[in-house]
Amino acid sequence: MATRKGEGMSAEEAQKHIPQEETLMEGPLSLMTKAVKTNCQILINCRNNRKILARVKAFDRHLNMVLENVCEMWTEMPKKTKGAKTKPVNKERFINKLFLRGDSVILVIKNPK
Structure with missing residues (x-):
């Protein structure tokens, strides 16, 4: 079992091994890295x-996230009453700090503002 960085690797494998920080600066997780650095x-x-609008404090490769200043938004249909048409109601709530499990994430984009 290798205990030191690079131990047990051939020269080619050591060159191919990219530190985790570099992989987070390129590719799909670069958006998350930029969001943490620029707040x-x-x-x-x-x-x-x-939908969740928030600032990212930390994340991992599974997209588990620690979020701050969270605004959670969703739409609810009120219960139907006799003869009246119901319109969807937009709701939202504020959460100061939140841990979001990555398996519930579908899409992440920068704030369009």
């Missing part, structure tokens, strides 16, 4: 059909 807001679309 900008991101919009997250979740599996429960809710």
Whole structure:
């Protein structure tokens, strides 16, 4: 079992090995890295059909996130009453700090503002 960085690797494998920081600066997780460094807001679309607008404090490769200043937004249909048409109601709530599990994330984009 290798205990030191690069131990047990051939020269070619050592050259191919890219530090985790570099992989986060390129590719799909670069948006998350930039959001943490610049403290900008991101919009997250979740599996429960809710949207989250927040600032990212930390994340991992599974998209588990620690979020601050969270605004959660969703739409509800009120219960039907006799003869009246119901309109969808937009709702939102503020959460100071939130841990979001990555398996509930569908899409992450920068705040369009």
